[in-house]
Structures are given as structure tokens and as C-alpha cells.
Amino acid sequence: xxxxxxxxxxxxxxxxxxxxxxxxxxxxxxxxxxxxxxxxxxxxxxxxxxxxxxxxxxxxxxxxxxxxxxxxxxxxxxxxxxxxxxxxxxxxxxxxxxxxxxxxxxxxxxxxxxxxxxxxxxxxxxxxxxxxxxxxxxxxxxxxxxxxxxxxxxxxxxxxxxxxxxxxxxxxxxxxxxxxxxxxxxxxxxxxxxxxxxxxxxxxxxxxxxxxxxxxxxxxxxxxxxxxxxxxxxxxxxxxxxxxxxxxxxxxxxxxxxxxxxxxxxxxxxxxxxxxxxxxxxxxxxxxxxxxxxxxxxxxxxxxxxxxxxxxxxxxxxxxxxxxxxxxxxxxxxxxxxxxxxxxxxxxxxxxxxxxxxxxxxxxxxxxxxxxxxxxxxxxxxxxxxxxxxxxxxxxxxxxxxxxxxxxxxxxxxxxxxxxxxxxxxxxxxxxxxxxxxxxxxxxxxxxxxxxxxxxxxxxxxxxxxxxxxxxxxxxxxxxxxxxxxxxxxxxxxxxxxxxxxxxxx
Numbered sequence: 106x107x108x109x110x111x112x113x114x115x116x117x118x119x120x121x122x123x124x125x126x127x128x129x130x131x132x133x134x135x136x137x138x139x140x141x142x143x144x145x146x147x148x149x150x151x152x153x154x155x156x157x158x159x160x161x162x163x164x165x166x167x168x169x170x171x172x173x174x175x176x177x178x179x180x181x182x183x184x185x186x187x188x189x190x191x192x193x194x195x196x197x198x199x200x201x202x203x204x205x206x207x208x209x210x211x212x213x214x215x216x217x218x219x220x221x222x223x224x225x226x227x228x229x230x231x232x233x234x235x236x237x238x239x240x241x242x243x244x245x246x247x248x249x250x251x252x253x254x255x256x257x258x259x260x261x262x263x264x265x266x267x268x269x270x271x272x273x274x275x276x277x278x279x280x281x282x283x284x285x286x287x288x289x290x291x292x293x294x295x296x297x298x299x300x301x302x303x304x305x306x307x308x309x310x311x312x313x314x315x316x317x318x319x320x321x322x323x324x325x326x327x328x329x330x331x332x333x334x335x336x337x338x339x340x341x342x343x344x345x346x347x348x349x350x351x352x353x354x355x356x357x358x359x360x361x362x363x364x365x366x367x368x369x370x371x372x373x374x375x376x377x378x379x380x381x382x383x384x385x386x387x388x389x390x391x392x393x394x395x396x397x398x399x400x401x402x403x404x405x406x407x408x409x410x411x412x413x414x415x416x417x418x419x420x421x422x423x424x425x426x427x428x429x430x431x432x433x434x435x436x437x438x439x440x441x442x443x444x445x446x447x448x449x450x451x452x453x454x455x456x457x458x459x460x461x462x463x464x465x466x467x468x469x470x471x472x473x474x475x476x477x478x479x480x481x482x483x484x485x486x487x488x489x490x491x492x493x494x495x496x497x498x499x500x501x502x503x504x505x506x507x508x509x510x511x512x513x514x515x516x517x518x519x520x521x522x523x524x525x526x527x528x529x530x531x532x533x534x535x536x537x538x539x540x541x542x543x544x545x546x547x548x549x550x551x552x553x554x555x556x557x558x559x560x561x562x563x564x565x566x567x568x569x570x571x572x573x574x575x576x577x578x579x580x581x582x583x584x585x586x587x588x589x590x591x592x593x594x595x596x597x598x599x600x601x602x603x604x605x606x607x608x609x610x611x
Contacts, residue, residue, distance in 0.1 A: 241265050257287065268292050303328040303337055303346045321345065323571045342366040342477050343565060356475050357444070357451045358406040365561050369478040373440045373455075374403045377485075380478060384486050387518055388493065391597065397465045399492055401485070402439040403474040405454070412437055412471055427473040428484040430491035434463045440474050466495040479522060479566045483573075486518040487511045499605055506609055509584020510601070513592055516573050516585065523558070523566040 239248035242257070243265025254261040264274050269283075270292035281293035288296070299308045299318060308329055311317040318327045321344065328337075328346050338347040341360040347353050354362045362370060371377050381401045388395060404412070406425075413426055415435050438456045445453040461468040470488045472481055490511040494502070558566070576582030591600045591610040603611040 243267070257285075270296055299327050301329045301332070302326045303332050303348050305349070322575070323568050340366055341475075342370075342480055343568060352449055354446065355450045357454055360406075360475065362475060366477045366565070368559075369562060370475055371403065371478055371481045372443045372474055374401070375442065377401060377403050377472065377481065380482055381485065384482060384489060384518065387486070387521065388489060393493055395489060395493055395496065397467065397496055399465075399467050399489075400459070400461070400469040402437060402459060402469055402471050404437060404439055404471050405456070406473060408438045408456075409471055409473055427476065428488045429471040430488045430495070431461060431468045431471065432463070432466060432495065433461075434468060435461050437461060437469065437471065467492040477562075477565060479519065479562065480569055482522065483515040483519050483569050487515040490514040500608060502604065502608055504580040505584035505587070506604060507584075508580040509586075509588035509610070510604065512573050512576075512581055512585035513588040516570060516589065519566050519570050519573075523563060523570075 239253060239260050240246070241248050241253070241262045242259035243261050246262075248260060248262060252263060254263055254266050256266070263276070266287065267274050268280075268289045269286040270288050273289070275287055275289060277289060279290060281288045281290055283293060283297060294307065299316060300306065301308050301318070306329075308316055308318045308327065317330060319330055319333060320327050324343070324345050326345055332346055338353060338361040339345065340347065340353065340363040341356075342362060343366055345363065347361065347363060352364055354364070354367050356362060371380065378401070385395060409426060409429060412429055412431060412435055416429065416431055416433055437459050439459045441455045441457045444451045444455065459469075470485065470492060472484055472488070476484070488511075491507070494507065494510075573581075573585055576585065587610050588600070591603075595603070595611050600611060603609075
């Protein structure tokens with residue numbers, strides 16, 4: 106049986122591997138086996154037929170020899186008996202050869218399995234080991250005669266090797282792996298390939314074949330890089346990109362406001378007065394009461410820019426100024442009452458001129474209209490600190506010191522609002538934890554007028570805090586971080602006293 110053994114050894118397949126490197130998929134593609142069952146040649150079939158014919162001829166020759174020696178003497182009969190035993194052995198060998206040859210021929214006539222790509226595991230291939238060695242990793246039953254798959258370090262019935270997502274058998278040329286579980290390629294893509302939060306399509310790969318996208322540092326919104334240049338609207342408050350199917354309000358100055366931010370937006374001067382009173386109470390709780398009555402006006406962007414040009418002093422946060430503390434006499438156009446909306450646009454604005462008269466160091470505080478309550482309040486808390494410094498005789502300070510301590514007060518107010526709105530009694534992570542207990546009671550009582558915050562409003566407040574904390578500018582960003590560190594270490598009062606004396610943070 107040496108010829109048959111040689112054929113079986115020659116049918117072994119080597120698996121060659123190659124890898125595809127992706128950013129999001131653990132997706133390794135394998136080449137098919139170097140030889141397949143279909144590669145058996147006609148020459149191999151002829152060899153099998155010739156071997157069977159030789160075995161049959163050998164049987165016939167031995168039968169003739171047995172007849173010729175039947176009448177020999179006793180010693181010859183004993184010798185013939187020995188030869189008869191050899192004939193029986195030969196016949197048993199012949200039957201075994203015939204069975205193996207037939208099994209091999211049947212296996213060759215079996216339809217070749219499809220070629221599979223199986224990530225970082227072996228593709229399926231044919232095997233002729235005894236059936237007792239094969240247990241399906243799926244159904245745990247013995248695999249009998251016929252095709253089976255060899256992959257993931259195990260063997261499977263073809264119908265038992267199934268996608269972990271849809272549960273259907275995997276019969277494609279390749280599959281993907283995640284957490285040692287197989288998936289159809291398309292099922293894996295649906296589950297794991299990132300989709301753009303704006304256009305809802307799969308984020309495409311770049312020229313290097315890697316998935317490239319943009320992500321907001323706070324909201325973790327993922328979107329295609331192209332949306333930064335194709336005119337996709339971005340909310341002027343929360344800074345999120347607007348999805349293609351989302352509605353948003355277009356303000357008269359071109360700003361876009363998402364409907365979630367619009368829900369708490371303050372649109373006119375009269376509507377802002379309760380918030381102004383709340384922040385005045387917040388300052389009183391810090392023993393920093395603003396004694397003078399400083400007008401608060403909500404204005405359009407154009408009026409804010411014109412007032413900024415007429416102001417001699419002040420530091421402004423580019424690219425857009427959203428609040429001003431004025432010291433000069435001016436005439437400002439203020440929003441008298443809430444604008445009218447139509448088809449998600451402002452169709453009518455109601456403004457009137459307001460003459461500012463200088464009675465003290467501060468003539469007015471101007472705030473950009475159309476921003477959510479928490480953002481409007483943080484801007485107002487910032488500008489009120491400018492007013493407090495001027496009204497209390499602080500010298501002209503360096504931009505990083507003045508803007509920094511103003512940002513600290515804005516951050517403290519946001520912290521108090523978020524805690525009051527959520528009912529949390531835990532300590533704040535910022536300098537607001539150094540405020541007096543009277544400040545906490547004051548802010549809690551004032552915040553309760555608005556009721557409990559929605560989950561989005563809480564998240565929005567955290568975002569505005571994040572903006573202050575992560576600002577990269579020298580005056581506002583570095584100034585805040587230095588001021589916040591000083592207040593946390595020495596307290597607000599001692600920090601302000603040191604600023605009054607030295608003009609810098611302790």
C-alpha cells in the first residue's frame with residue numbers, strides 16, 4: 106500500500122497567511138490553500154486504476170497456482186497450504202486497498218468547497234482523518250463523512266459556523282473577528298465601522314486606507330472631515346455639528362442655534378432680568394455685592410461690535426465677543442421684546458435705542474442675545490466681575506489677571522447652578538468649593554426658581570465649564586488656570602486682596 110500512503114501524504118495543504126491592517130477592524134485576510142481537492146490530476150486517477158488491476162491479476166495468478174499443485178505429495182501440500190495463507194493475506198490486503206481506493210475516488214468526486222477568507226484564522230480545508238477525530242465546535246456532534254470547515258482552531262459543520270450578529274451561516278470568502286467571535290463582513294461593518302453623526306453614512310477611508318474622522322473633544326461627536334468645509338451648520342452655543350435631518354433656528358446675524366439650546370435661550374432684555382437678579386444674589390453670597398445699579402442690555406451682534414469699537418478699554422475674546430462691560434457713554438440698540446419666528450428663522454426683531462449715561466465707572470453690561478440660559482449666565486457673571494473690579498477701585502490689571510479672575514467667577518457660578526439643578530451636595534471640583542456657605546444657600550434658592558435642570562441642560566453646563574477650563578488663549582485660558590489655582594489654595598477673598606495690592610495672582 107505504499108502508493109496509497111504516498112497519495113495521502115501528498116494531499117496535505119499548507120496555509121499561507123497575509124494581513125490587512127485596518128484602524129477599526131481586526132480583519133486579517135487569508136489566501137486559500139496552496140492546493141485543493143480539485144487539483145487531483147487525471148494521472149492520479151490512472152495510477153489508482155492500474156493498482157486495482159494489478160491486484161486483481163495477482164489474485165488470478167495465485168488461484169491458477171493452487172490448482173496445479175493440488176495432486177502433489179504431502180510436503181508439497183503443506184507448502185501449498187502456506188501459500189494459501191499468503192493468498193488469504195493478499196486477498197485481505199486487496200480488499201483494504203480497494204476500499205481505500207474507492208473512498209479516495211468518492212472524495213475526489215465531492216464538490217470542492219468554496220474558498221474562505223477567515224481573518225487571522227485558518228480557512229476551511231478538506232481532511233480525511235477517521236471521523237472519530239472530528240467533533241463540531243458548534244453543535245458538539247461528531248462530524249461524519251463529507252465536507253467540514255477547519256478554522257478558529259476547531260472544525261465545524263458548514264451550517265454550524267455562524268455569524269455572531271445575524272446568526273446565519275458564514276459562506277462568504279472571508280469573515281471578520283471581534284472578541285474571538287466570527288462575523289459576516291457586512292455584519293461586522295454595521296456593528297463596528299464608525300458612522301458619521303452628521304450624514305449618517307460610514308466614515309470613508311483616506312488615501313492610506315485608514316478611517317479618518319473629526320471628533321468634538323467634549324460631545325465625542327464623530328463626523329467626516331469634509332463636513333468642516335461643506336457648509337454643514339454648527340450650533341453657535343453647544344458647537345455641535347447639525348445632522349442633515351435636524352432642524353435648527355437661523356438667527357438674523359447668521360448664527361445657527363440647535364433646538365435643544367433654543368429651549369432655554371434668552372431672547373430679549375426683559376427676559377434676562379430675572380437671571381441678572383440671580384447673579385447679583387450670587388455675588389452677594391460671596392460678600393461681593395455690586396452697590397451701583399448697572400443696566401443690563403441684550404443686543405444683536407452688530408450692536409455689540411459697534412459698542413466694542415466705541416470702548417477705549419477692555420479685553421475681548423476673539424473670534425467672537427459675546428459680552429461687554431462698558432465704561433463710556435454710548436447709545437446702544439437693545440432688543441425690546443422676543444423676536445418672531447417663522448419657518449425656523451427670525452422674521453421680525455423689536456429693538457430700540459438706549460442712551461447710556463456715565464454715573465460711575467460702569468455704564469452698562471451688554472450680552473449677546475439668543476444664547477441658552479447657562480451660557481448667558483456665565484457671560485453675565487464674567488462681565489459683572491469686570492464691573493465689580495472697576496467699582497471697587499482695582500487698578501488697571503494685566504489681561505491674564507483680570508480676564509482670568511473673571512473666568513473664575515463664571516466657572517464658580519456654573520458649578521453652583523449645576524449642583525443646585527441636580528440637587529447634588531457633593532463638593533465642587535473648582536474654586537466654588539472655597540465660597541462661603543451663604544453663597545451656596547443663595548444660589549440654591551435662586552436656582553430653584555427655574556426648577557430641576559434637564560439632562561441636556563446639565564450636560565450643557567458641563568460643556569461651558571469645559572470650554573473655560575480648556576481655553577488655549579493666554580488671557581482667558583492661562584489666566585483662568587492661574588486664578589483658579591490661587592483661589593483653591595488661598596480662597597477668593599485673600600486672592601482678591603493680593604491682586605489689589607500687587608496686580609497679580611498670589
